[in-house]
Amino acid sequence: MQEAVVHVHPAGRLLALLGNPNCGKTALFNRLTGSRQKVANYAGVTVERKEGRLTSAAGERLRLLDLPGTYSLHPRSPDERVTRDVLAGQARGEKRPDLLLCVVDASNLRRHLRLVLAAQRQGLPCVLVLNMADVAERRGLQIDPQALSRELGLPVVRSVAVEGQGVAELRALLDDPTTWQVRPHRPDEAEDGARITALLQRLGLDQALPPGRTERIDRWLLHPVFGPIFMAVLMFGMFQAVFAWAEAPMGWIEAAAAWAGGGLGAHLAEGWLRSLLVDGLIAGVGGVLVFLPQILILFAFILVLEESGYLPRAAYLLDRWMGHLGLSGRSFIPLLSSFACAIPGILATRSIANPRDRWVTMALAPLMTCSARLPVYALLIGAFIPQRQLWGFVELQGLVLFALYAAGIASAAAVAWLLKHFTARGQVRTLMMELPEYHWPRLRNLAIGLAQRAGIFIRRVGGIILVMTLVIWLLSSFPAAPADSARPVIEYSLAGQLGLLLAPLFAPIGFNWQIVIALIPGLAAREVAVGALATVYAVSSEGDALAGLIAQQWSLPTALALLAWYVVAPQCLSTLATLKRESGGWALPVGVAGVLFALAYAAAGATYQVARALS
Numbered sequence: 001m002q003e004a005v006v007h008v009h010p011a012g013r014l015l016a017l018l019g020n021p022n023c024g025k026t027a028l029f030n031r032l033t034g035s036r037q038k039v040a041n042y043a044g045v046t047v048e049r050k051e052g053r054l055t056s057a058a059g060e061r062l063r064l065l066d067l068p069g070t071y072s073l074h075p076r077s078p079d080e081r082v083t084r085d086v087l088a089g090q091a092r093g094e095k096r097p098d099l100l101l102c103v104v105d106a107s108n109l110r111r112h113l114r115l116v117l118a119a120q121r122q123g124l125p126c127v128l129v130l131n132m133a134d135v136a137e138r139r140g141l142q143i144d145p146q147a148l149s150r151e152l153g154l155p156v157v158r159s160v161a162v163e164g165q166g167v168a169e170l171r172a173l174l175d176d177p178t179t180w181q182v183r184p185h186r187p188d189e190a191e192d193g194a195r196i197t198a199l200l201q202r203l204g205l206d207q208a209l210p211p212g213r214t215e216r217i218d219r220w221l222l223h224p225v226f227g228p229i230f231m232a233v234l235m236f237g238m239f240q241a242v243f244a245w246a247e248a249p250m251g252w253i254e255a256a257a258a259w260a261g262g263g264l265g266a267h268l269a270e271g272w273l274r275s276l277l278v279d280g281l282i283a284g285v286g287g288v289l290v291f292l293p294q295i296l297i298l299f300a301f302i303l304v305l306e307e308s309g310y311l312p313r314a315a316y317l318l319d320r321w322m323g324h325l326g327l328s329g330r331s332f333i334p335l336l337s338s339f340a341c342a343i344p345g346i347l348a349t350r351s352i353a354n355p356r357d358r359w360v361t362m363a364l365a366p367l368m369t370c371s372a373r374l375p376v377y378a379l380l381i382g383a384f385i386p387q388r389q390l391w392g393f394v395e396l397q398g399l400v401l402f403a404l405y406a407a408g409i410a411s412a413a414a415v416a417w418l419l420k421h422f423t424a425r426g427q428v429r430t431l432m433m434e435l436p437e438y439h440w441p442r443l444r445n446l447a448i449g450l451a452q453r454a455g456i457f458i459r460r461v462g463g464i465i466l467v468m469t470l471v472i473w474l475l476s477s478f479p480a481a482p483a484d485s486a487r488p489v490i491e492y493s494l495a496g497q498l499g500l501l502l503a504p505l506f507a508p509i510g511f512n513w514q515i516v517i518a519l520i521p522g523l524a525a526r527e528v529a530v531g532a533l534a535t536v537y538a539v540s541s542e543g544d545a546l547a548g549l550i551a552q553q554w555s556l557p558t559a560l561a562l563l564a565w566y567v568v569a570p571q572c573l574s575t576l577a578t579l580k581r582e583s584g585g586w587a588l589p590v591g592v593a594g595v596l597f598a599l600a601y602a603a604a605g606a607t608y609q610v611a612r613a614l615s
């Protein structure tokens with residue numbers, strides 16, 4: 001039988017947002033469609049096409065595509081290819097747009113207008129969105145939208161996307177039939193530069209802007225000596241804050257879980273139901289949920305860094321250093337995103353043009369310490385590292401957390417360095433990266449960002465973590481022990497038996513069988529290991545908090561070995577699946593998993609043996 005591919009497009013005319021990176025396309029998209037796509041102050045935030053719906057002023061329903069930013073229609077990186085394909089009508093399952101909304105940064109017309117001229121040559125109707133008008137005006141640029149409209153032969157709308165200015169005018173334009181007409185354009189690309197210069201001259205916009213706030217700040221933050229010092233202090237302060245600020249809210253969550261467990265325990269008769277609810281549900285899920293405050297503090301820092309415009313500066317400062325590892329500053333932002341989660345980090349590599357750099361960056365992403373590791377780190381640090389201050393102002397626990405993140409970065413550096421020697425290096429690259437204007441982060445965006453992260457974490461806790469924790473509870477509770485058993489009850493259960501069976505394999509690196517049990521469901525989501533430990537210990541003991549129990553029962557070398565394991569081990573199946581999808585084959589995920597598991601075993605083993613020898 002033959003099958004024909006039939007593309008069925010949803011109803012409604014199709015609009016697409018086109019523009020250079022970081023000109024505010026996604027901010028406008030969110031305002032027009034009510035979506036909450038990620039907006040941040042650096043180039044290359046959007047790497048996929050996203051769809052939303054909007055209504056015109058008169059009530060027509062239309063579809064709008066948000067596209068990755070691009071400097072030209074001759075794509076150099078995978079994300080730019082996405083945009084080119086949509087414009088050419090070659091994107092799979094999508095028709096060619098009926099109208100382009102060309103977004104430009106009004107304070108940077110000379111560069112941004114090039115793409116507008118290129119868009120006009122596509123033979124599609126265009127509207128020019130003069131975004132960041134607030135920034136341009138603050139810097140003393142007076143742009144007359146009507147004059148610009150006459151020069152370009154396009155409708156022009158002044159906009160401040162983050163405040164919703166210009167949105168109503170755009171909606172109204174969509175009801176005007178002339179908006180949808182293709183206008184004549186000049187075909188010759190070679191003349192674009194001269195044309196833009198002449199145009200800016202005629203509009204009186206060709207004077208060089210005096211140095212603004214951004215230049216003044218950068219004199220310090222990009223200073224060869226002061227810049228790196230500032231960056232180090234900033235990162236260090238971030239990890240200090242994660243422990244220092246989270247203490248109180250963590251106490252509240254712990255108290256709530258203990259209260260719920262105690263209350264339920266008192267009302268239910270001894271038996272499997274009580275064990276399921278108290279040991280499985282409350283111990284397991286509460287054990288993970290307690291780390292929410294720390295995760296949110298970490299994300300608050302990351303969001304402020306993203307919105308302020310500091311991130312590309314950090315990339316710039318690290319570029320030379322990354323060059324020694326065979327990478328460029330381009331890899332910095334994908335790697336930094338991986339501190340939240342490796343999956344968006346791997347997606348962000350689409351903005352890297354060089355294929356070799358791209359796959360190396362993807363391979364390194366799992367080594368960056370994702371937020372799912374934070375609960376495990378925090379649990380072990382809380383149990384084994386005393387709460388003490390060094391030199392009167394440094395929290396020891398925060399220092400150890402900083403060291404663990406640094407260890408992840410150091411192992412990534414080591415792998416990158418090895419890869420540099422074993423793979424063909426790409427050609428020498430100079431970092432071409434825009435340094436955006438600094439912005440004050442908007443409180444509203446920050447709150448939305450944090451609420452989204454909290455939502456993701458709570459859904460994980462209520463979903464995969466809950467399910468896995470209950471599975472662990474089942475496996476650790478059945479089959480039940482005989483009435484006259486001499487050994488601990490849990491050793492009769494399936495989980496106990498499996499753990500005991502696998503334990504010899506992990507004995508050389510200091511793991512006991514309880515850890516082994518916790519690591520297996522940890523493959524589904526790293527935090528599950530914490531919930532699983534909480535459940536395994538709750539089943540086999542009475543009521544103490546997990547941190548206290550493991551502090552009694554594990555040796556310090558065992559705890560350090562587990563930390564070392566967690567720094568390196570590629571314990572997340574969804575990351576490996578993303579690696580397969582983005583690299584288009586099995587070689588990368590299988591290679592990464594193999595190498596990193598071997599490294600994790602070696603690192604944990606070395607840590608264990610050294611710590612034992614020293615203690």
Ligand SMILES: Nc1nc2c(ncn2[C@@H]2O[C@H](COP(=O)(O)OP(=O)(O)OP(=O)(O)O)[C@@H](O)[C@H]2O)c(=O)[nH]1
Pocket residue numbers: 019020021022023024025026027028038039040041042043044045046047067068069070131132133134135159160161162163307439
């Ligand atoms: N002051 C000001 N800031 C804006 C405006 N529009 C967007 N921004 C900020 O500019 C930055 C970039 O916005 P995005 O919407 O992520 O830009 P984008 O064009 O989607 O960027 P890519 O996805 O990387 O191509 C963010 O920090 C926004 O908050 C505006 O009109 N005025």
Ligand SMILES: [Mg+2]
Pocket residue numbers: 025026027038045046067068069
């Ligand atoms: Mg975007």
